[in-house]
Amino acid sequence: MDWLEEKTSVVSHKIRNISFRSAIAAYILVFAAAGAVLSYLTITACYRYESMIWSRYSGDSELWFFTIKLSEWPFWTDSYTGFQNHDGLWMLLLDTIRVWSPFVYGVAGSIAASLLFYKKRLKKPLNILKEGTEQVRRNNLDFDLTYESRDEMGLLCRSFDEMRLELIHNKEMMWELVENQKQLNAAFAHDLRTPLTVLKGYSDFLERYLPQGKISQEKMLETLRLMSEHLSRLEQYSRTMKGIRSLDEIPVQKELYTPGQIQSEILEVIFALNQIGDVEIILSGQTETLPSKKAAVDVNLLLEVLENLLSNAIRFxxxxITVTLQYEEREEMLYLVVQDDGSGFTEYDFQKALLPYHREHRKLPEENDGENPHFGIGLHICRQLCAKHGGELSLANSIEGGAVVTASFSSKNE
Known part of the structure; x- marks a missing residue:
């Protein structure tokens, strides 16, 4: 029985996979043959019963009507006069059935072939496609569309499923583009805050000390030069953000700088931020202790990371806040460390802080509560910028308390 079931399954599988042209021809041939057989049997039966009726009106074993031998069949006649009771009606009915049975069987066979073909070959895949279309209309693409056949409907179902997968892919791409644009907008809004704060620090410095005559002309010109440089950075940053679709497309433009030159750039940012904040920012280490070998660095990118880290640290x-710059010549890596004296990172922060739109769970100082809205994207931006520069971003807590964020940058001149 297992062998028979296996063979039956194989035959059924082959039949299910034949093309519509072959399947329709097979259905028509089968039902045409069935119609022919039924027509033959019906005509034969009608002749038999007609012969029995004729025999009752013939005393001889051989009855002839003109040239037709009535005691045998087949025979045809157009007149049933002289028959008793209902024999004439029966003869007329049998003759009608005999004549019209092939046509009736042909029509019935065509209808039956069509219905069976629809049931066996069309109904299931059409229902599958109908359900799939309804799911797509409801904007639900998470469904299974499977029809195990290699015929035309099987190909159509597979094409529909490929379209579904392509729609999923396009939808994912669309959501990725939307998410990238969302991150880009948040990054742009976030990154503008600190440079503007730096500029505000310089303007507050001039406003505070210039009327008192405590600023020399040389210092004033130097401050104005620094403000001009930051404005140029903002202008360049705006052009860059306008021409990209995601943070991954931010270009890295390395130039050769000594660590001392980079430290000077950092000091300018720290000086401006110290003019307007209650939190003191200091730079740890001296320029003399840094190596003199030049490193290939995108200073604008490094300062952007620094400003993001300082903006985050000031909140907590x-x-x-202590800033440290280290350069490892052997590894050709530049390290920027920002440490605050706040409450430090929580375990949850270690897992989620580098993700976009994360809100840290560590406690804010009371004096900072309710200040500027927090986008929850600063550390995520820093991680991506470090990765673009061949480095990484790491989080830790200091032994003395407070958070420590280390950003590394590859200084290889590629």
């Missing part, structure tokens, strides 16, 4: 620091 109690009184002080």
């Amino acid at each position: 620091a109690s009184r002080r």
